[in-house]
Amino acid sequence: MRFLKGNVPHHDLTYNDVFMVPSRSGVSSRLDVDLTSTDGLATPLPLVVANMTAISGRRMAETVARRGGIAIIPQDIPTGIVAESIEKVKRAHTVFDTPIMVRPDTTLGEAMSLLPKRAHGMVVVVEGDRKSGHVSPVGIVTPADVIDEDRFAQVHEVMIRDFAQVATDASPREIFDLLTAQHQECAVAVEDGRLVGVMTRKGALRSALYNPATDASGALRVGAAVGINGDVAGRTERLLEGRTDVLVVDTAHGHQEKMIEALGHVRRVRDAMAPDVRIVAGNVVTAEGVNDLIEAGADVLKVGVGPGAMCTTRMQTAVGRPQFSAVLECAEAATAAGKSVWADGGVRHPRDVALALAAGAGSVMIGSWFAGTHESTGALYTDPQGRMYKESFGMASARAVRMRTRDQSGFDRARAGLFEEGISSSKMFLDPERPGVEDLIDFIVSGVRSSCTYAGARTLSEFAELATVGIQSPSGYEEGRPLHASW
Ligand SMILES: NC(=O)C1=CN([C@@H]2O[C@H](COP(=O)(O)OP(=O)(O)OC[C@H]3O[C@@H](n4cnc5c(N)ncnc54)[C@H](OP(=O)(O)O)[C@@H]3O)[C@@H](O)[C@H]2O)C=CC1
Numbered sequence: 001m002r003f004l005k006g007n008v009p010h011h012d013l014t015y016n017d018v019f020m021v022p023s024r025s026g027v028s029s030r031l032d033v034d035l036t037s038t039d040g041l042a043t044p045l046p047l048v049v050a051n052m053t054a055i056s057g058r059r060m061a062e063t064v065a066r067r068g069g070i071a072i073i074p075q076d077i078p079t080g081i082v083a084e085s086i087e088k089v090k091r092a093h094t095v096f097d098t099p100i101m102v103r104p105d106t107t108l109g110e111a112m113s114l115l116p117k118r119a120h121g122m123v124v125v126v127e128g129d130r131k132s133g134h135v136s137p138v139g140i141v142t143p144a145d146v147i148d149e150d151r152f153a154q155v156h157e158v159m160i161r162d163f164a165q166v167a168t169d170a171s172p173r174e175i176f177d178l179l180t181a182q183h184q185e186c187a188v189a190v191e192d193g194r195l196v197g198v199m200t201r202k203g204a205l206r207s208a209l210y211n212p213a214t215d216a217s218g219a220l221r222v223g224a225a226v227g228i229n230g231d232v233a234g235r236t237e238r239l240l241e242g243r244t245d246v247l248v249v250d251t252a253h254g255h256q257e258k259m260i261e262a263l264g265h266v267r268r269v270r271d272a273m274a275p276d277v278r279i280v281a282g283n284v285v286t287a288e289g290v291n292d293l294i295e296a297g298a299d300v301l302k303v304g305v306g307p308g309a310m311c312t313t314r315m316q317t318a319v320g321r322p323q324f325s326a327v328l329e330c331a332e333a334a335t336a337a338g339k340s341v342w343a344d345g346g347v348r349h350p351r352d353v354a355l356a357l358a359a360g361a362g363s364v365m366i367g368s369w370f371a372g373t374h375e376s377t378g379a380l381y382t383d384p385q386g387r388m389y390k391e392s393f394g395m396a397s398a399r400a401v402r403m404r405t406r407d408q409s410g411f412d413r414a415r416a417g418l419f420e421e422g423i424s425s426s427k428m429f430l431d432p433e434r435p436g437v438e439d440l441i442d443f444i445v446s447g448v449r450s451s452c453t454y455a456g457a458r459t460l461s462e463f464a465e466l467a468t469v470g471i472q473s474p475s476g477y478e479e480g481r482p483l484h485a486s487w
């Protein structure tokens, strides 16, 4: 990346402070851009879901991995539950979405309460042994089928029996065409009479655009986080036994001796059990932090102190660094050592992802933006205006600290709660236009593909080399914002 007209700034910059200028480009289509991450994980998309309890669970992980990104299961989740989640993600189909299944005698009220768990908008009615996974679809129910029906009626009374069925080897185009011809939104994939998954029309389009992030055995990829306290080596061992694809060693102040000690444990276990698994460590915002953690064993550095949407660190402590400059400096230092960085936090628009990648990030970590989606872990609520939302909270909030210290005495927990650096409750509204995480991924990916073509880049390493960035005033930023009503 270079600064426009060589104007290297003397102060640090946020994403909002900068813009990119177009350059002469030989890339004639946005579809010619390869977005494979440059962080050594080589996921098909450079997107990582932040290890936050209100956001990243198994539904998020499998959905994002199906589109080429990776999610990190948080360190506050007990190790056994993380191992179970990883196993479920590994068992998920790499192409078809996991169906919401109910029995024929389930009430409509119960079936509809399950619907918001997934974005595909359909419940599959099944018969057979759900434990063994050998179930056959006998009908489907969508919200349109239950309008004016009694909530205590059973699904078999209203289910559609003549639903669109496809074989698992049907191409996305065939599935799209079948659904269009039958005026249906979602197909049920069946193999030897057994339910395998579901696919919407949009899902068919996405299957033709994205490649899943898979491990050597062909299963979806997923990562898990480890804190710096407690039995670091033991948790690392369990996570590797559970087939985690990446280990994220995470704490607010990553440039501290305790992190270096923890990294030593993680690295020792990783080297013995799974040398190919990458260790990500953070958070840091300086070249010194990067170099110390690389020396301690990190393969990828997580960069960002204070840019997160749930974060109060900068107001509490004055510590942090404007994120664009933090990523730029850390990426330079990491690259010089043959390593890479993840830009963590502060992403609110597709442009922020593009700028992080232009600054040299190998992947971009997103938390709060993904909180307001069907796939995040929280329950779905509706406000008095009828808007759907989920509750989110920071991992250093009093709420998260209370959960993290649940094994300690009441006194110790209360004292730990005094050191909060995050918001305990925030409403993250689902965008009616983009209520699922895949909708947000489409939005981000279309923006980033386009950014690359403006820079004349076919890959993300070319993008980080060719991007030309200028510095703008607040009114320069404001000018670029669309108007949804006249002025
Ligand atoms: N990216 C960011 O800007 C930030 C991210 N977070 C996220 O919150 C989560 C919880 O992290 P964390 O609060 O580190 O909790 P952890 O449970 O990981 O523990 C932090 C450990 O570091 C010690 N410590 C020393 N200095 C600090 C400091 N300035 N801030 C915090 N701990 C310190 C703590 O001791 P003691 O409690 O005795 O001081 C404790 O032993 C993580 O996911 C982290 O990424 C949190 C804040 C900022």
Ligand SMILES: Nc1nc2c(ncn2[C@@H]2O[C@H](COP(=O)(O)O)[C@@H](O)[C@H]2O)c(=O)[nH]1
Binding pocket: 050, 051, 052, 283, 304, 306, 307, 308, 309, 310, 311, 312, 313, 344, 345, 346, 347, 365, 366, 367, 368, 369, 393, 394, 395, 396, 397, 421, 422, 423
């Ligand atoms: N200072 C705090 N930072 C936090 C907290 N919880 C999470 N985080 C950091 O934010 C990013 C995600 O950023 P977002 O803008 O996409 O939401 C996450 O990965 C952490 O590094 C917190 O309580 N305090």
